[in-house]
Amino acid sequence: MPIDATRPYDESNIFARILRGEIPCSKVYEDEYVLAFNDIAPQAPIHILVIPKGAYVSWDDFSARASAEEIAGFVRAVGRIAREAGLVEPGYRLLANVGANGGQEVPHLHVHIFGGHPLGPMLVR
Numbered sequence: 133m134p135i136d137a138t139r140p141y142d143e144s145n146i147f148a149r150i151l152r153g154e155i156p157c158s159k160v161y162e163d164e165y166v167l168a169f170n171d172i173a174p175q176a177p178i179h180i181l182v183i184p185k186g187a188y189v190s191w192d193d194f195s196a197r198a199s200a201e202e203i204a205g206f207v208r209a210v211g212r213i214a215r216e217a218g219l220v221e222p223g224y225r226l227l228a229n230v231g232a233n234g235g236q237e238v239p240h241l242h243v244h245i246f247g248g249h250p251l252g253p254m255l256v257r
């Protein structure tokens with residue numbers, strides 16, 4: 133069920149629980165700013181989620197409240213993870229769903245990295 137991205141951060145969301153180590157994940161990368169792990173229901177041969185370590189509901193929340201250091205750390209990590217997954221030469225897609233119309237289901241900012249085969253045209257339906 134899509135979330136309301138204007139609600140306050142919910143510490144019990146599943147990605148917060150992964151960050152606290154309460155739930156396992158298939159970790160791809162971690163540094164002081166981000167954790168990246170494989171999506172549990174992959175929609176492409178490579179489907180990685182990158183989340184900031186800070187408590188941000190969505191891209192809207194992150195872009196408004198995160199420090200310049202956190203934003204730089206997050207953006208650089210997304211690029212590095214895709215690069216290290218070998219996705220630059222064949223190409224890849226980034227996606228961040230925001231709120232109800234975006235279809236966001238987990239209320240902790242996450243960027244999807246998709247790759248591993250041709251992804252076709254962007255779908256907005």
Ligand code: AMP
Nearest residue numbers: 146157170171172173229235236237238
């Ligand atoms: P979104 O619709 O953008 O909020 O995407 C949420 C994503 O989180 C979906 O692609 C889910 O498959 C994924 N997901 C949900 N729970 C987990 C989990 N425990 N580990 C990894 N991925 C998850």
